Amino acid sequence: MSTLEEHIDVDAPLETAWDCLHRPETYPRFLNGVRDARPEGERRTHLDVDTGGRAQGFEVEIADREMENVMTWRTTSGPDLAGTFSLLPIDRAHTRLQARFEYDPDTIKETFGGPRGFAQATAIERGVRSDLQQFKELAEAEGKGR
Template identity: 75%
Template sequence: MSTLEEHIDVGVPLDTAWACLHRAEAYPRFLDGVREARSEGEHRTHLDIDAGGQPQECVVEITDRSMENVMRWQTTSGPDLAGTFSLLPIDEEHTRVQARFEYDPGTIKEAFGGPQGFAQASAIERGLRSDLQQLKRLVEQER
């Protein structure tokens, strides 16, 4: 398993960022490749994604450790992927969002048609950074 970690500081209170991460319908606005997302109960989300130009569906199980401000997610169908979003208050109006993405490079190549090796890791890292930038824009605009 490979792991990537990135963080970004957003100009909103922790509760605002936390609420955005839990609104499935907002995922297409900040997660590249997610075409549609809908909640299936309190802890499950169905995603329609673009996997290397091919439509694919997956279900994500979400587990909250709300006392620690950590949201963990794991696919239960589709490609085997997992990660966490951890929120850390900087002050009353600013929050650090830390994203951790866990993946098997072979799974990414097979499911998404991505390049191999270092190029693949670099592409995933750029994608994670881009997703966090889009999340920042979204939460700060909706404020």
């Protein structure tokens, strides 16, 4: 397994960022490749994802450690992927989102296509950074609306 860790500071309260992470309908707005997302019970979410030009459905199990402001996720169907989102309050109006993504490089290649080796790691890193930037924009817009 390979691991990627990134973070971004968000100009929104922790509660706003936490709420955005827990509404599957917002996932297509900040997760590249996710066409649709919907809850499938209390701890499961179904994602319709564009995987190299074709649609594929993934089931994702989500668990919270609310006292620590941590959301963990893992796929239960489709490729073997997992990750963690940790929210850390900077102050009352700002939050740091730390993301950890765990993946098998061969699984990523088989499922999504694209390069291998260093080029693949760079592409994944760029994608995660883009997703975090889009999440930041979403959470900040929602924070201003409150």
